[in-house]
Amino acid sequence: MNQVCKVNGKRMEARLAELGEIGKTPENGVHRLALSAEDKQAQKLVAGWMKEAGMMVRQDHFGNLIGRKEGTDPQAPVVMLGSHIDSVPNGGRYDGTIGVIGGIEVVQTICEANITHTHPIEVVAFCDEEGPRFYSGLFGSTGMIGKMTQEKLHMPDDEGISRYDELRSMGLDPDNQQDSVRKPGEIKVYLEMHIEQGPYLQAMNAPVGIVTGIAGPAWLNIKLHGMAGHAGTVPMNMRRDPMSGAAEVILAIEKICGSDPSAPTVGTVGKIAAYPGGQNVIPGTVEFSVDIRDTDEGRRDAAISQIQAAVDEVCKRRGLTAEVKVNERAKPTLCSEQVMAAMERAAGALGLTPPKLVSGAGHDAMCLAEIADMGMIFVRCLDGISHNPKEYASQEDITAGTEVLLATTLEYVK
Ligand SMILES: [Zn+2]
Secondary structure, X not given: OOOOXXXXXXXXXXXXXXHHOOXXXXXXXXXXXOOOHHHHHHHHHHHHHHHHOOOEEEEOOOOOEEEEEOOOOOOOOEEEEEEEOOOOOOEXXXXXXXXXXXXXXXXHHHHHOOOOOOOOEEEEEEOXXXXXXXXXXXXXXXXXXXXXXXXXXXXXXXXOOEHHHHHHHOOOOOOOHHHHOOOOOOEEEEEEEEEOOXXXXXXXXXOEEEEEEEOEEEEEEEEEEOOOEEOOOXXXXXXXXXXXXXXXXXXXXXXXXXXXXXXXXXXXXXXXXXXXXXXXXXXXXXXXXXXXXXXXXXXXHHHHHHHHHHHHHHHHHHOOEEXXXXXXXXOOEEOOHHHHHHHHHHHHHOOOOOXXXXXXXXXXXXXXXXXXXXXXXXEOOHHHOOOOOOOOOOHHHHHHHHHHHHHHHXXXXX
């Protein structure tokens, strides 16, 4: 059956190009922040393709765009395919979009081949996966699993507009969330295809990979306090300089997270500030963020303990004091063994042997995994670049990923 049923790579390429025109930047990237005019225009375009593919289209109260094709049993749990079409500021054209366009392609291929199936299929473009406009992402998928908070809903952007305001102006009713929440058992499986956003598939010369799990981030905030003073008068040996202490701690973080090259642990200091902050002032306090990720929660938490120990040691030696706060400790998400096995069979039938790899980035799939079996397919992207106008995945690779998505879907919708 799979031999006669092939996805249309050219159609997907044309759709990706058309979608890439909405919010296009001079560098050929896309700037399509969630619920902006561009995002709404993109939703309209994608809704049209969903209809063309034979789906009924609606939007839930969280702004998720949902296309549905019924199977022979409308009561049977849904096979859901999805990703997102919003972008980061000046982002790339493939992040999220290939999962939505690939999902639509799977349904359109099934329709065109007249394949009957039992389970309904839904393709979802989740609202605000990326999160930079309203300072938190995974909005639509969080809503769909019933974990939306008033704080997230009403969080304003820099202009004072919230997602609540935007959804209301679109005629949706975010106060009436219950209608849009899916219960465990309603979704049989959630499948997401996404660009890898990392360098491994390219290094392994593989067009597609199967994701084993999504790393859980832990976010720390570290403040080191010393003694502020005059940059010209305090002798070096009399200083209690928290900036020099921070430099040592940051290098320790790099060493701790890189100590086992076979582990996927990563640690990043992405934000740092000195107070009072003057060119001729020894800082009194330095504050910085730490983002640590791993698919093994124990190993990640062990890294946090080692960082804490490094902070203590540096502070003791340098006469500093420290405040270490762990603001977030998200659980890593594991992909379903059954779904991974189905993807391997699907890929094998197509002559592919996809490597298994972890996702360092978060995805809507993390939320869906709380109420359904979940699996992800990664598509090779050039040099691992993403969130950047240079982001690129070839039509051949996207087509290969979509073939795996189609064959996996066919196994689940029977
Ligand atoms: Zn994405």
